[in-house]
Amino acid sequence: MPRVALVAVLLITVQLVVRVVLAFGGYFYWDDLILVGRAGTGGLLSPSYLFDDHDGHVMPGAFLVAGAIIRVAPLVWTGPAISLVVLQLLESLALLRALYVISSWRPVLLIPLTFALFTPLAVPGFAWWAAALNSLPMLAVVVCADAILLVRTGNHRYAVTGVLVYLGGLLFFEKAAVIPFVSFAVAALQCHVRGDRSALATVWRAGVRLWTPSLALTVGWVALYLAVVDQRRWSSDLSMTWDLLCRSVTHGIVPALAGGPWDWARWAPASPWATPPAVVMVLGGWC
Known part of the structure; x- marks a missing residue:
């Protein structure tokens, strides 16, 4: 096995040890208990349970996994x-596969892998079970590798696996609808850096067996989402949306990229949130 591959496996092992400590040191919180309650009152395979509007989310896969675990041992955190x-x-291995397809076993692979495995940005979404049931499957099924391999080889099986995996992501989180667009962009960039001046056209033509069914699936899932979710709760306040986006970057992403959060706070009944020290925000370019 190449040395870079051995280092990558070691990094994933270390990350997994850290995540085991975090996971088994946690407990049910907020929406977790909602999942527990719904699992105990509805049929595990009933459409009313699987396609319930969970605070604006359509997540039958997450409901199925949560329900199966809770039915085995209700209110036992081990499951x-x-x-x-x-x-x-699964998410870490999927990332390693994608990076390998992009760069092979070159040492540069270890830079994005290390960042993704150990960035504080990924910790809150992991430690909260209800959130992890959405985000981790979505991240695990990003089909960048399949898209690149389809463009490179023309092998039809990558189109089939890409569509099936994409459907799996949608079952856990409606935001997985961005996956085809992310995958197309990554595949196009891969072609561009290899000297293809018409990368967009090349990727579209070579991957049309993946893009067409993926877009059709996206349209169908959006229609399902609109039919299931109560749209009266939506806000049309664009200024509020813009302010939220800006604060997410300045108070969340940038400090985290600089090494924060170093302190955590909680305002009941909100979930835990970070209060980055001033020095971290300065280092991150916040001001």
Whole structure:
């Protein structure tokens, strides 16, 4: 096995040890208990349970996994903790595969891999079970590798696996609808850096067997989402949306990229949130 591959496996192992400590040191919180309650009152395979409007989310896959675990051992944290670790392992291995397809076993692969495995940005979404049931499957099924391999080889099986995996992501999180667009962009950039001046056209033509069904699936899932979710709760205040986006970058992403958060706070009944020290925000370019 190449040395870079061995280092990558070691990094994933270390990350998994850290995540095991985090997972088994946690407990049910907020929406986790909502999932527990719904799992105990509805049929596991009933459409009313699987396609319930969960605070604006359509997530039948997450409901199915949560319901199966809770029915085995209600209010026992061991099952959810194990599921967190398993999902994290799948997500990390999927990332390694994508990076390998992009760069092979070159040492540069270890830079994005290390960042993705150990960035504080990924911790809150992992430690909260209800959130992890959405985000980890979505991240695990990003089909960049399949898209690149389809463009390179023309092998039809990558189109089939890409569509099936994309459907799996949608079952857990409606925001997985961005996956085809992300995958197209990554595949196009890969072609561009290899000297293809018409990368967009090349990727579209070579991957049309993936893009067409993926877009059709996206349209269908959007229609399902609109039929299931109560749209009266939506806000049309664009200024509020813009302010939220800006604060997410300046108070969340940038400090985290600079090494924060170093302190955590909580305002009941909100979930835990970070209060980055001033020095971290300065280092991150906040001001």
